[in-house]
Amino acid sequence: MEIKPSPPITNASGPNSVTYDELERIARSAAGAVVTKSMTHCPRQGNPEPRLRAHLDGGIGSLNSMGLPNLGYQEYAKLIPKLKGFGKPIIASIASAPCAHGLPPVEQYREIAVTIERAGADALELNLSCPNLEDVPIAMDPQSVRAVLQAVTREVKIPIGVKLPPYNNTPKLFEEIARTLLDFEISYIATINSEPLTLDIDLATRTKVIRPNEGFGGLGGPAVLPIALAEVHRFYKFFRKHRAKIAVWGVGGITKPEDAIKHFLAGASVVQIGTLFLWEGPTVFEKLWAGIEQWLAENGFSSVEEIIGAVREI
Numbered sequence: 001m002e003i004k005p006s007p008p009i010t011n012a013s014g015p016n017s018v019t020y021d022e023l024e025r026i027a028r029s030a031a032g033a034v035v036t037k038s039m040t041h042c043p044r045q046g047n048p049e050p051r052l053r054a055h056l057d058g059g060i061g062s063l064n065s066m067g068l069p070n071l072g073y074q075e076y077a078k079l080i081p082k083l084k085g086f087g088k089p090i091i092a093s094i095a096s097a098p099c100a101h102g103l104p105p106v107e108q109y110r111e112i113a114v115t116i117e118r119a120g121a122d123a124l125e126l127n128l129s130c131p132n133l134e135d136v137p138i139a140m141d142p143q144s145v146r147a148v149l150q151a152v153t154r155e156v157k158i159p160i161g162v163k164l165p166p167y168n169n170t171p172k173l174f175e176e177i178a179r180t181l182l183d184f185e186i187s188y189i190a191t192i193n194s195e196p197l198t199l200d201i202d203l204a205t206r207t208k209v210i211r212p213n214e215g216f217g218g219l220g221g222p223a224v225l226p227i228a229l230a231e232v233h234r235f236y237k238f239f240r241k242h243r244a245k246i247a248v249w250g251v252g253g254i255t256k257p258e259d260a261i262k263h264f265l266a267g268a269s270v271v272q273i274g275t276l277f278l279w280e281g282p283t284v285f286e287k288l289w290a291g292i293e294q295w296l297a298e299n300g301f302s303s304v305e306e307i308i309g310a311v312r313e314i
């Protein structure tokens with residue numbers, strides 16, 4: 001099963017995507033789909049504040065340790081039918097997190113997935129890469145990735161995406177995860193989640209810029225563009241080599257149309273916008289898409305499809 005937003009640009013799960021009002025604003029925008037904040041089994045307040053520095057010095061990006069604040073999956077099951085009224089695909093992002101009932105992570109993913117499919121979501125995006133929980137993200141362990149994908153793909157028919165972290169300089173782990181993905185019918189991967197374990201310091205106060213987790217959090221925005229391009233490209237090449245029909249959705253560092261074009265050239269077929277959407281709100285989709293179309297026309301292309309993965313070696 002495939003999902004292909006049109007235009008091929010959506011919000012990235014997380015910023016401005018928790019409440020119904022926020023999601024409705026995305027639904028009314030030019031985005032090709034609505035992606036929810038990752039929902040968990042139990043509703044969550046998230047981490048103590050300050051937990052987000054939206055603007056780092058020099059405009060290099062944003063730093064967060066939100067800690068998965070969300071309404072809980074049962075609320076999203078109620079919201080989804082209403083959101084669908086706007087006529088664009090609703091992609092429900094799902095995560096697991098410690099909860100009083102002690103349900104194991106795989107069971108949490110399975111139960112949420114089944115309920116949310118029934119609620120009418122058009123696709124699921126399994127977030128296996130939250131950088132801000134105490135546990136190591138599932139995406140860092142191939143066996144755990146397999147267990148979640150087995151549990152969810154067995155029970156759900158709608159398209160499934162998988163949100164991955166940057167694997168950076170761990171080629172063996174990258175290969176193990178990529179091979180694991182080949183064993184399942186998934187529609188897309190979205191890469192990257194924010195770059196984990198990053199820190200910034202406010203010089204005026206000499207304090208860390210966020211409170212949770214001793215100030216460490218996930219970095220998004222312009223600083224991560226080259227990291228995202230590398231992850232998009234190596235997954236794209238890996239899936240092509242293995243003739244896998246898994247699309248790569250590019251997330252990370254897009255603040256202007258040219259950045260999105262780079263993602264497409266690296267192999268992305270859809271792009272997601274996180275930090276810029278946090279900064280500027282739902283008008284970003286229309287502006288970026290207009291710029292992408294203009295770049296394509298000026299360079300003699302008639303569609304994004306013509307440039308996906310078309311980067312040249314030098």
Ligand code: RRO
Pocket residue numbers: 014038064065066067068069095127129130131132193194218
């Ligand atoms: O809520 C968060 O702290 C968070 C999540 Br779930 C995620 O996937 N990525 C991120 O940067 N923050």
